[in-house]
Amino acid sequence: MSTTPANITAKTGWLWLKQGMTLFRQQPAALTTVLFANVLLVLLLHAIPLLGQFVAVLLIPSFSMALMQACLLIENKQRVTLPVLLTGFQKPLVFKLIKIGVAYLAVVIVTTLPGLLVLGDTVLRGAPLTPGNITGGDAFVLMLCSVVQIFAIVALSFAAPLATWQNMAPVKALFYSFFAVWRSARVFVVMLMAWLGLFVLISIVPRAVLGNSAVGFVVMAWVGFLFILLLQCAMFASYRQIFGLPGKAVSLAKP
Numbered sequence: 591m592s593t594t595p596a597n598i599t600a601k602t603g604w605l606w607l608k609q610g611m612t613l614f615r616q617q618p619a620a621l622t623t624v625l626f627a628n629v630l631l632v633l634l635l636h637a638i639p640l641l642g643q644f645v646a647v648l649l650i651p652s653f654s655m656a657l658m659q660a661c662l663l664i665e666n667k668q669r670v671t672l673p674v675l676l677t678g679f680q681k682p683l684v685f686k687l688i689k690i691g692v693a694y695l696a697v698v699i700v701t702t703l704p705g706l707l708v709l710g711d712t713v714l715r716g717a718p719l720t721p722g723n724i725t726g727g728d729a730f731v732l733m734l735c736s737v738v739q740i741f742a743i744v745a746l747s748f749a750a751p752l753a754t755w756q757n758m759a760p761v762k763a764l765f766y767s768f769f770a771v772w773r774s775a776r777v778f779v780v781m782l783m784a785w786l787g788l789f790v791l792i793s794i795v796p797r798a799v800l801g802n803s804a805v806g807f808v809v810m811a812w813v814g815f816l817f818i819l820l821l822q823c824a825m826f827a828s829y830r831q832i833f834g835l836p837g838k839a840v841s842l843a844k845p
Contacts, residue, residue: 620660748832
C-alpha cells in the first residue's frame with residue numbers, strides 16, 4: 591500500500607476540494623441529514639455533565655465513519671439512507687474505533703491544556719474572554735495550539751476508514767493515517783487553505799447583509815454545516831487517491 595502516489599502535487603489539494611464539491615452535489619440532502627443526526631447525538635452527549643464531552647470525543651471516529659460511508663455509497667452510485675448512521679457503531683468495529691478515539695482524546699487534551707493554562711487566570715478572575723484581556727503572547731499560544739490541533743486531527747482522520755474498510759488494527763491504522771498526511775502535508779495545507787478561503791469569501795455576503803441578526807446567525811450556521819460537509823467529502827476524495835477506493839464487499843451500511 592502506497593501512501594505517497596507519484597501524481598500527488600500541492601495543487602492536488604484544490605482538486606480534492608473540487609471532487610468533494612462534486613460528491614456533495616450528488617446527494618446534498620442525504621449528506622446534510624447524516625451530519626445533522628451526528629450533531630444531534632453530540633449535543634445529547636454534551637448534555638451529560640463532564641463525562642459526555644469525553645465520550646463525544648471518543649466517538650469522533652464512529653461519527654466520522656457515517657459521513658465517509660455515505661461518500662462511499664455516493665461514489666458507488668448508491669442511495670444514502672439512515673442505516674449509514676450505524677456504520678461506526680456496529681460490533682466489533684465500534685471497539686476498534688473507540689480505541690482510535692483515545693488518540694483523538696489525547697490530542698484534544700494535549701492541545702487544549704496550554705490554552706487553559708494561558709487563560710486560567712482570566713477565567714478565575716471571572717473576566718470575559720475579550721481581545722483586551724488577552725495579550726499578544728497569549729493569543730499566539732492559543733493560535734498555535736489551534737493550528738496543531740487541526741493538523742493532528744486531520745492526520746488521524748484516515749485511521750477510522752482504514753480500520754473499517756481495510757480491517758487494520760487501531761495502532762496500524764493510526765500509523766498509516768499519520769504518515770500519509772505527514773508525507774503529503776503541503777497538499778493538505780493547500781486543501782485546508784482553499785477550503786478556509788472559500789468559507790471566508792462566501793461568508794462575506796450574509797455577514798454584510800444580515801449582520802448579527804437572528805436570521806444572519808441561522809444563515810451562517812447553515813454555511814458552516816455545508817462547509818463541514820464539503821471538508822468531509824474532500825477528505826474522502828483524498829483517501830480515495832492515497833489508499834484506493836474501497837470495494838463494495840466491505841460496505842457495512844445497508845444501501
